[in-house]
Amino acid sequence: MQQFPCPFCGPRPEDEFRYAGDAGRPRPGRDASDAEWAAYLYFGRNARGAARELWIHSYGCGRWIELSRDTVSHVVDGAKPMNP
Numbered sequence: 522m523q524q525f526p527c528p529f530c531g532p533r534p535e536d537e538f539r540y541a542g543d544a545g546r547p548r549p550g551r552d553a554s555d556a557e558w559a560a561y562l563y564f565g566r567n568a569r570g571a572a573r574e575l576w577i578h579s580y581g582c583g584r585w586i587e588l589s590r591d592t593v594s595h596v597v598d599g600a601k602p603m604n605p
């Protein structure tokens with residue numbers, strides 16, 4: 522099983538984490554239409570290669586992290602606490 526480096530707990534099994542989306546992707550504004558929200562929620566970029574992703578260590582410390590990972594090779598380049 523793949524290990525993710527939690528900045529608070531150290532290396533932990535992937536199944537302790539839950540994926541929460543692309544990091545740095547702007548959210549629609551308060552006046553966004555239903556179609557804009559649907560596009561944001563259901564149609565992510567899903568690009569091949571280097572990616573920054575948001576994960577929560579749901580079966581560990583419960584903190585949010587930003588993970589740098591290659592979506593093809595699954596190599597994790599690093600992790601840092603998510604900005605509040």
Ligand SMILES: [Zn+2]
Nearest residue numbers: 527530578582
């Ligand atoms: Zn943790």
